[in-house]
Each structure stands twice: as C-alpha cells, then as structure tokens.
Amino acid sequence: MTLAAEVRVPMRSQRKASTIVDVAAYAGVSVPTVSRVLTGAAKVSDAKRDAVRAAIAALDFRPSSAARVLASRKAEVIAVIAGDTSTYGYAETIRGIEESARAENYTVMITVVESTEDDEIDRAIAATLAQPLAGVCVLKFDPPGVAALHRIPPSLPLVALSGVREAGLRQAVLDESHAAEELTDHLLDLGHATVHHVRIPPSRREDGRTTGWRRALKRRGAAVPPLADATWDPRSGIEIGRRLAEDPAVTAIFCGNDEIAMGVIRGIVTAGRSVPDDISVAGFDDHPLAALWTPPLTTVDQDFAGLGRRGLQLLLNEIAGETGRRFSSERPQLIVRDSTAPPPPTAEVRRIN
Amino acid sequence: MTLAAEVRVPMRSQRKASTIVDVAAYAGVSVPTVSRVLTGAAKVSDAKRDAVRAAIAALDFRPSSAARVLASRKAEVIAVIAGDTSTYGYAETIRGIEESARAENYTVMITVVESTEDDEIDRAIAATLAQPLAGVCVLKFDPPGVAALHRIPPSLPLVALSGVREAGLRQAVLDESHAAEELTDHLLDLGHATVHHVRIPPSRREDGRTTGWRRALKRRGAAVPPLADATWDPRSGIEIGRRLAEDPAVTAIFCGNDEIAMGVIRGIVTAGRSVPDDISVAGFDDHPLAALWTPPLTTVDQDFAGLGRRGLQLLLNEIAGETGRRFSSERPQLIVRDSTAPPPPTAEVRRIN
C-alpha cells in the first residue's frame, strides 16, 4: 500500500488530460459518437462503441463536467446550507441527504453560514450558488439557517429542513412539538407538580420543543416555570443544572437536547443531588450516547437521517417538476429510560402542603 | 417570516437566469469588460465598473461556474471523500476543511464511501469526479478511506488526512502513536501492572493508537494483553466492558476512542464494578462529552478541525503548484481527568503475589 502510493505520486499532475476530440480521433469516429456512448443518449453500433471504450481506457479520458454541464444545462449537484455540520442532529441530517443523493447520482455540496446578516450570508453562499446547482437544501435549525433561506434565488429549487413548519415552503419536518408534549405528559404522569425546561437556542421566537412543553403544562393546569437558556455547548448545562438543583421545588427538568441534559445532570450531581431520585431529567434527540449515560437518558428519538432523506426526496420531486407533496412530517418517538422517575417523597409532601 | 415565505414561493422557478451578455447590454459595455469586473483581472474605469455592478444587481446576475471553469480551466471545488460524516472525528475534520476552504473561496463537496471494493468506490465517487474539481481530500481514517485513496485519478491534486503516516503522499496527520504511548505511560505510572486495549476498527494492519500502546508496554517491560475489538458503535463497548470487568487482573483499559470508552465504562458499571476505583478507563479524542461523563474521562485531545485546516492548506499549496511542505503533523495532548487512578489495593496485592 505504501509502495503503491510512492509509485503513484510522481505521476500526479503530469500527463495533460485528453479531450473528447482525442478519443474520437483515436477511435476513428466523430465526436458526437463518443458523446453518445458517454451519455447513452442514442444507439451506437457495437463495433464503434467498443472502439470508443477502448480509446477512453487507452487515453485515460475523463469528460470535463464543466463542459458537460455547460452544454447540457443540467446540473447534478445539490447544495446544502447549514449553520453547523458537526453537532449530532446536523451531522446526521447531512448524512441522510448525502446518502440518498448519492443513490440518485447527485453530489452534495456543503456550505456553512455563521451569520444572520444578509451581506455575510451572501458572501458565504456566493461560491456555492455560482455552481450549476440542481437544487438547494437549507437546514433551518437555527437563526443563520432561517436567514439563509431567504437569500436563495427564487430560480432555484429549494427545500427547507427543520423542526418547525413554515407555510408556503417545500419542507420536511420532525413534529417536535407533539413529541415534546408527550414527554412533558410522561413527567407529569409520574407525579411531578410541574416540569422545568432548559431551552436550546431557538431558531425563531419559540421552538417546537418549547411550544409542546408549554402546551402540555397548560392543558394539565400545571404552573409554567421560567425558562433557562442553554447554548449548543453541553457545558452550558452544568451551571444551569447546579442552579436548578438548589431549588427544592424543582423535581423534573426537560432539556432541549440530550447534550444539554448531560450537562444539566452533571451539574445536579456536582451539587450533590441525584438523578432520578431527587430530580428527573429528560433530553431530546436520542443521541447515540444517551443510552450509555449514567443514568440512561429518557429522551425522544429523532430520525434526523430520515429527515434528510425525506427532504431530498421532496427536492428531487421539485427538480423533476412533479407536483407531489410539498410537505413531509414525522412524529418522533418517546423513549423512556432511567433518568426519569416519580418525585421523591419529600417533594410530594411539599406539594401537598 | 412565514408571510415572506408565502410571498416568495410562487415566484420560485420563474425568471430565467440572466447571462453576462444581458449584463453587458444593460450596462452598455462589452462582455469582456463585465468579465473584467467579475474577475478583477484587469483595470476598468470607475464609471463602467459602477455601471456593471448596477447591472449585475438589477438583473440578479450570478456567473455560471461551469462556463467559468471551462473558459479559465480553473476549478473552485474541493472534494472530500470520507467513510463517514457524522462521527465526531469525521464531522470535526470536515468542519475544519470547509471552514478554511470557504475562507479561500473554495466550495466543498462531500462524498461518502462505504465499501472497500474498487467497483463500489468508483461508483460512489464517479459523480464527484465528474465535477470540475480543484483537488481532493481523502479522510484516510478507515478501510474505505484507504481504498478510496487509490482510486483518485493521478491528474488530480490530492491530500490524505489521517492518523498514520504514509510515505510519498501529501498528507496531514495527528501523531497518535506518541500520544497513545504517553497515555499508556500515564496508566503505568499510576501503578497498573499492565494496560488492556480496546481497539477501534483499524484503517490498516495496525493503528497509531495501538502501536503507541504496544510500544509503551514493551518499553516498560509490561505484559501485552490480548486486544479487544470494538466497532464504531459505542454500544459495542458495553459487552467488552462487562467481559473485562469479570477478569480481576484487569485494572486499566485504554480505549481507542471516547465513545467506546463510554460504552466500556457502562459495561463495567453494569457488572457491578467501579471506575476508576476498581478499573481505570481512558479514551482518545476528547469528545465534547468526555468532560461531562461520569466519571469525567481521561483522554487525549485531538484537534480534528485543525487537521482539516492543515490538510486543506497542503492541498492548496499543491494546487498553486508550490513545492512547499508535503507533510504536516501535530502532537495531540494528554488530558488527565477522573476516570484513571491507581489500581485498587487488592489488585496490587495480587500483582505482588
């Protein structure tokens, strides 16, 4: 293997690339005939097809896609615009998009937008939009994503992926608010007087997770405690957990995602209290490490890769000019593990008083 | 926001994209002049430049990169070939690549290879290689990555990113073997008779992490216990941890990455033993959750994003035809937390016997 690499490297960037003209000459056919065997657009006699194939192999010919795209006015690239690429939900969604794009012979191009300023967004996506694109997927999980959505030229097929529905847009979503409601109900059913909520950075005024939580609380007539705001960094949960652990009224906490929940639990444990004996904590997303956590996390399974796949399908529909569905929603699944339990007796007594 | 989307959508796919000819006509200049303000290749009078800019804005003109690439024979897309995109190390590396590519006005294209079969690899990367590429980054972390490396046409600028050095290749690496050696030494220094190793799927015959571990053990005259093999799924560590916990001779375990370490710890705890009181466990990578784990994980900080940045820089050098460095290495940093401690007294006694 090492040897092969050593042999190979000196050859790099050497031989001038051959063109379709060279291939045609070598095979003794016309240029369009070569093009025909390349694209399979029209029938070619067996003899000529074989000659062309041989010429292609002999000359190590690889067609220039620039020329190809220019001449055929057909692109096979899907651009993905996202505010992040390495956090679990983002990475999984992108994986889903890439996976199904590859199956359909599309290639995926990734661009990260970090700002919500139009100028900066335009600069970030300019190089991408200059490509001959078949369509664009925007991950509308966060403010930069939302902002980017409105900078995509109307001439491009577009699909938005996110947890919150937005009217008039081709969109694939995860029905987070209902799942959050179900999770909050689970905590309430356990006997907790109310459920505190640690929010992830919201993409709009209010997230689906927060909305569902609030809805469940109101429906059940429970008090709606003040929100705590975390960042995307799991460590931001530690301080919040420590603070909440000091308040004896807090017996149940619903965190906007599993990483934050892990930070919050860490903070609670650091403060000398126990999960779930003193305080129940639930997350959201079913991060791959959620089941391994101590204690294993009660959470909601979000199929991000599936979200990506569904979104790409919607986009492909639009590209194909089909009038099919413009919207695809899926209900995440509640997963009850060990981090949630009934409130401690002392808390029950306190509640009764 | 919702309103804006509703207004916007009906306009989608309408207006035909304008070309450089339209811009030239609108601005009252020649086509080459428009090209000059686009590329900045030659001086243009202020008046004409402003007129062209105004025309570009008015017509919402975005140059076709296909035509641009074809005419200039210069590409601005970097392809990244990887065996995975969502696992921590991969995602972070890709983030580093994307980040610095964007800073240099390159766009990043991602392709996942899942097989080590030449045919399947060729099929997976065909769509990508058909694009007009400036260069290719291969994440050589795993067997598919290694295999893909040898399917990239020699005419393309190439850089490999990985933990293991390979001669003759333009490459950015993390010096994992020395870091692994340091980590093993740390465990030995704590008083453990030897250190067990749970290996991640190796990209070649032997990984840098495994090599460093073995080297430290031999240098210190410690026994080299049999390897345990984990998969990339953290859950694969659970069973391994449970099994290792049953062997009283096991007092220290070095796991190939943090996720596996988390699984192994879970298995040990499930088996009723304690970390680090009974058994010390160390990971590798400094995963964002490693510090939050119970107990916080001793590990090695790997700067994956930095690896991506360094790799891209190397690639850019090659694209620019510079004869600069072909190799970039960085030493990861040992981070001692609470999951490693001296062996329990019983084990010491056992060792003395």
Place this chain on the structure above:
DNA sequence: GTGAAAGCGCTAACAC
C-alpha cells in the same frame, strides 16, 4: 482602458 474575435470541451439539433 476597451472591444472584437476566438475558443474552453462538451451536447443537441438536424441532416443523411
């Protein structure tokens, strides 16, 4: 500084 002319490497439309 600026424009006219000539391609870049391919596919599409049309004959034969």
Place this chain on the structure above:
DNA sequence: GTGTTAGCGCTTTCAC
C-alpha cells in the same frame, strides 16, 4: 446509426 453544424456562458488573446 452516424457525421455535420451550432451553440452553452464565460475568459482570453490581441488589436486599438
């Protein structure tokens, strides 16, 4: 089936 003829939308000489 196959070749001939025209572009695709830009950048690049090369005059002026």
